[in-house]
Amino acid sequence: MSDSFQIEEVVLRVVKLPLKEPFTTSLWTTPHKTPILVEMRGQGISGWGEGAVPLFPFYNHETPQTVLHILRDFALPLFFKEKPKTPPELAQLLKRIQRNGFARAALEMAYWDWTAKAQGKPLYQLLGGARQEIPVGVSVGIQKDTATLLKKVGEFREQGYQRIKIKIAPGKDLEPVKALLTEFPGLPLMVDANSAYTLKSAAIFREMNQYPLLMIEQPLHETDIYEHSLLQKELSNPICLDESIESLREAEAAIALRSCKIINIKPGRVAGLTESVAIHDYCQRHDIPVWCGGMLESGIGRATNMALATLPNFRYPGDISESSRYYHEDIVEPDITLRPGGTLQLPSSPGIGFEVNMKRIEGLKQLEERFRP
Ligand SMILES: [Mg+2]
Numbered sequence: 001m002s003d004s005f006q007i008e009e010v011v012l013r014v015v016k017l018p019l020k021e022p023f024t025t026s027l028w029t030t031p032h033k034t035p036i037l038v039e040m041r042g043q044g045i046s047g048w049g050e051g052a053v054p055l056f057p058f059y060n061h062e063t064p065q066t067v068l069h070i071l072r073d074f075a076l077p078l079f080f081k082e083k084p085k086t087p088p089e090l091a092q093l094l095k096r097i098q099r100n101g102f103a104r105a106a107l108e109m110a111y112w113d114w115t116a117k118a119q120g121k122p123l124y125q126l127l128g129g130a131r132q133e134i135p136v137g138v139s140v141g142i143q144k145d146t147a148t149l150l151k152k153v154g155e156f157r158e159q160g161y162q163r164i165k166i167k168i169a170p171g172k173d174l175e176p177v178k179a180l181l182t183e184f185p186g187l188p189l190m191v192d193a194n195s196a197y198t199l200k201s202a203a204i205f206r207e208m209n210q211y212p213l214l215m216i217e218q219p220l221h222e223t224d225i226y227e228h229s230l231l232q233k234e235l236s237n238p239i240c241l242d243e244s245i246e247s248l249r250e251a252e253a254a255i256a257l258r259s260c261k262i263i264n265i266k267p268g269r270v271a272g273l274t275e276s277v278a279i280h281d282y283c284q285r286h287d288i289p290v291w292c293g294g295m296l297e298s299g300i301g302r303a304t305n306m307a308l309a310t311l312p313n314f315r316y317p318g319d320i321s322e323s324s325r326y327y328h329e330d331i332v333e334p335d336i337t338l339r340p341g342g343t344l345q346l347p348s349s350p351g352i353g354f355e356v357n358m359k360r361i362e363g364l365k366q367l368e369e370r371f372r373p
Contacts, residue, residue, distance in 0.1 A: 003085060004085065005083035005084070005085055006042040006043050006118070007040055007041070007042040007079075007111075007114070007373075008041055008042045008043075008372065008373075009040075009041045009042070009370060009371065009372050010038060010039065010040050010041070010076060010079070010107070010110070010370075010371045011038075011039040011041070011368065011369070011370050011371075012036060012037070012038060012068065012071060012072070012367070012368070012369045012370075012371070013036075013037045013039070013361060013365055013367065013368045014034055014035075014036055014037070014064060014068070014365070014366045014367040015034065015035060015037060015298070015331065015361055015364040015365055015366065016032060016033075016034050016364055016366055017032060017033045017034070017035065017298055017327060017331070017364060018032050018327075018328070019031065019032050019033065019296070019326050019327065020324075020325075020326060020327065020328060022141075023141040023296060023326070024141040024142040024143075024167065025141060025142065025167045025169075025192070025194045026142070026167060026168065026169035026170075026193055026194045026195075026196035027058045027059075027169075027194055027195075027196065028054070028056050028058045028059075030054065030055060030296065031055075032055075033052075033055070033296050033298070033326075034055065034064045034366065035050045035051060035052055035053075035297065035298050035300070035301065036050070036051035036053065036064060036067045036068060036071070036102075036103075036106055037049075037050055037051075037106075037298075037300060037331075037361070038050070038051070038071070038106045038107055038109070038110040039110065039356075040107075040110040040111060040113075040114045042114065043118065045114055045117045045118055046114070046117075046356070047110045047111060047112070047113035047114025047115070047116075047117060047351065048109075048110055048113050048300045048351075048352065048356055049105070049106045049107060049108065049109030049110030049111070049112075049113065049300070049301075049304070050106060050109065050268075050297055050298060050300040050301035050304065051064075051067040051071075051102045051103055051105065051106030051268065052102065052268045052295035052296070052297045052298075052301045053066075053067045053102040053103075053268065053295075054295065059194070059222075059243065059295075060099075060101070060102075060222070060243065060246075060269065061099070062100060062101070062102045062103065066100065066103065067100075067102050067103040067106065068367075070097060070100045070103035070104070071103050071106065071107060072369070072371075074097055075094055075097060075103060075104060075107050076107070076371045078093055078094070078096065078097075079093070079107065080371070080372075080373040083373075084111075086111075086115065087108055087111040087112045087115055087272075087273065087274060088274045090107065090108050090111050091104075091108050091271070091272050091273075091274035091275060092274075094107070094108065094271065094272075095271075099246065100271075101246060101268055101269050101270055101271040101272075102268040102269075104271040104272055105267050105268045105270075105271050105272040105273075106268075108271070108272035108273060108274065109267060109272060109273060109301075109304050112126065112127075112272075112273050112304075113304070113351040113352050114351070116350055116351040116352075117350045117351040119350070120350050121350055122307070122346065122347065122348060122349065122350060122351070122353055123304070123307040123350075123351050123352050123353070124306070124307035124308075124310040124346050127273060127277060127307055127308060127310070127311065128277065128311055129307060129308075129309075129310025129311050129346075130310060130311075130312055131310050131346075132310070132345060132346045132348075133339070133343045133344070133345050133346065134306060134309045134310055134314070134317075134318065134320070134343060134344055134346070135162045135317040135318075135342060135343050136161065136162065136309075136317050136318050136319075136320045136321060136338070136342060136343065136344050137161050137162055137163035137164065137165060137188075137316075137317035137318065137319060137321075137342075138156045138159075138161040138163075138164060138165070138319070138321045138325060139165045139166075139167070139192070139294065139319045139321075140152055140153060140156070140164060140165065140166045140167065141167050142166075142167045142168070142169060142172055146175060146176055146179045149166070149176055149179070149180070150179060150180065150183050153166075153180060153183075153184065153187075154183075154184075157184065157187075159338060159342075160338055160339075160340055160341060160342040161317075161321070161338070161342050162188065162317045162341075162342035162343075163188035163189070163190065163214060163316070163317045164180070164187060164188065164189050164190075165189075165190045165191070165192055165217070165319065166180070166189070166190075166191055166192070167191075167192050167193075167194065168191045168192065168193050168196070169193070169196045170196060170197065170201055170204070173191065173193075173204055173208070174204060174207055174208060177189065177191060177208060177211050177213070178211065181211050188214055189211075189213055189214060190213055190214040190215045190216070190217060190240070191208075191213060191216055191217065192217035192218065192242070193216070193217065193218055193219045194217075194218055194222075194242075194243070195218050195219070195220060195221050195222040195224075195243055196219075197219045197220055198220065198221075199220065199227050199230065199231065202219050202220065202231055205219060205231065205234075205235055205237070206234060206235065208237065209235055209236050209237060211237075212236075212237070213237045214238075214316065215237065215238045215239065215240040215261075215262050215316075216235070216237050216238070216239050216240065217239075217240045217241075217242050217264060218240070218241060218242040218243050218244065218264075219231065219239065221244075222243035222244060223243075223244060224244060225241075225244055225250060225253050225254050225257060225259050226257065226259070228241065228244065228254070228257075228259035228260060229254075229257040229258055229259040232258060232259060232260060232261070233258075238260070238261035238262050239259065239260045239261060239262070240260055240261070240262035240263065240264050240291075241254055241259065241260040241262075241263055241264065242264040242266070242269070242293055243269070244259075245263055245264075245265075245269070245270065245279070246269060246270060246271075247270055247271065247275055247279075248270075248275060248278045248279050248282060251263055251279045251282055251283065252282065255282075255283070255286050255288055260288075261288065261289075262288065262289050262290070262291070262316065263279065263283055263288060263289075263290045264290070264291055264292075264293040265279055265280060265290050265291070265292055265293065265308070265314075266292070266293040266294070266295060266305075267301075267304065267305065267308060268295055268301070269293075273304070273308060276308055277308075277311065280308075280311050280313050280314070281313075283313055284312070284313035289313060289314075289315035289316060290313055290314055290315070290316075291309075291314055291315065291316035291317065291318050291319075292305050292308055292309040292314055292318035292319065292320060293318070293319050294318070294319035294320055294321070296326050298327070298330060298331050298332070299323055299330040299331055299332030299335075299336055299354055299356075300331065300332060300352065300354075300356065302320060302323070302332075302336055303332060303336065303352035303353060303354045304352055305318060305320050306318075306320055306336070306344055306346055306352075307346065307352060307353075310346060317342070320344060321338070322335070322336050322337045322338040322344070323335040323336045323337070324337075329360060330357075331356060331357050331360050331361055331364070332352075332354035332355060332356055332357060333354065333355045333356075333357050334354070336354070
């Protein structure tokens with residue numbers, strides 16, 4: 001790590017990325033994405049980070065506007081005043097800002113990428129990752145009917161994805177699971193409820209016990225840890241927590257209470273890569289596997305997630321699909337593409353390892369602001 005602060009400028013950009021098709025969960029439909037891109041410049045090097053915040057405050061409290069507000073008015077002034085020398089120092093500094101994980105992560109990830117490039121190392125090596133190839137799965141939104149779902153899942157299997165995750169909601173849960181496991185016996189399947197159930201309506205998961213699932217993701221309230229422990233006791237299928245884990249503290253509580261058997265780590269949700277690695281390490285010591293979730297990232301956030309998912313306790317395929325899963329055109333080059341067998345290959349070049357396509361960003365740009373010390 002470097003021993004002085006060398007960042008000369010930070011550029012915030014918002015781009016509007018059209019999705020190939022809208023993505024529907026139990027709570028909302030995403031028509032397009034507007035990632036907040038952070039470019040950190042110094043010594044002729046650009047480090048990139050992405051605030052992969054959803055358009056609506058339905059996943060957590062954040063939106064693109066709140067991410068911009070927190071970055072502009074709090075995170076960047078702190079960054080240039082305190083001049084942290086390393087990404088973990090920056091992560092520690094940004095803990096003064098409560099919550100707002102997507103905003104804090106966007107800046108911290110850019111510092112990790114910048115630091116890796118300054119050292120001439122791939123980001124995954126700097127994070128402690130050991131492998132250059134990672135298994136990945138695909139996340140399928142709620143479809144209009146079961147026939148459409150079966151067709152989509154069939155196509156993703158043909159493309160080679162190693163596991164399928166479907167979004168579920170009350171009334172759209174047992175039937176799709178049954179249909180998928182009948183059509184594709186032995187399918188590595190998991191479901192994600194995005195906190196759409198209560199303890200009472202979660203009785204459906206006892207029925208679902210007859211179907212072996214890789215995991216049931218976030219069935220109950222997004223801030224709950226206790227009720228998930230009650231539900232997990234009744235289920236043979238493992239519960240995985242997503243929304244409930246905003247930092248290492250919630251991971252410690254969830255493991256102590258046996259609220260889940262698996263944790264989904266998203267750098268944006270937990271305020272960056274430093275906290276992601278801390279949660280990974282803690283889970284590894286407690287034999288709780290983790291995997292890397294996704295927020296329909298552009299190639300910048302996607303490449304960052306790929307680097308994180310090389311750490312050894314990422315034991316399930318991540319929601320890190322190839323660029324063409326969601327987008328006609330990505331903003332990195334080359335496109336992130338799936339290899340036969342359903343894996344992604346980590347590049348050997350420094351930082352996130354993909355080139356950012358500035359021309360494409362210019363074409364999609366809705367806002368640009370520059371900040372200097
Ligand atoms: Mg989830």
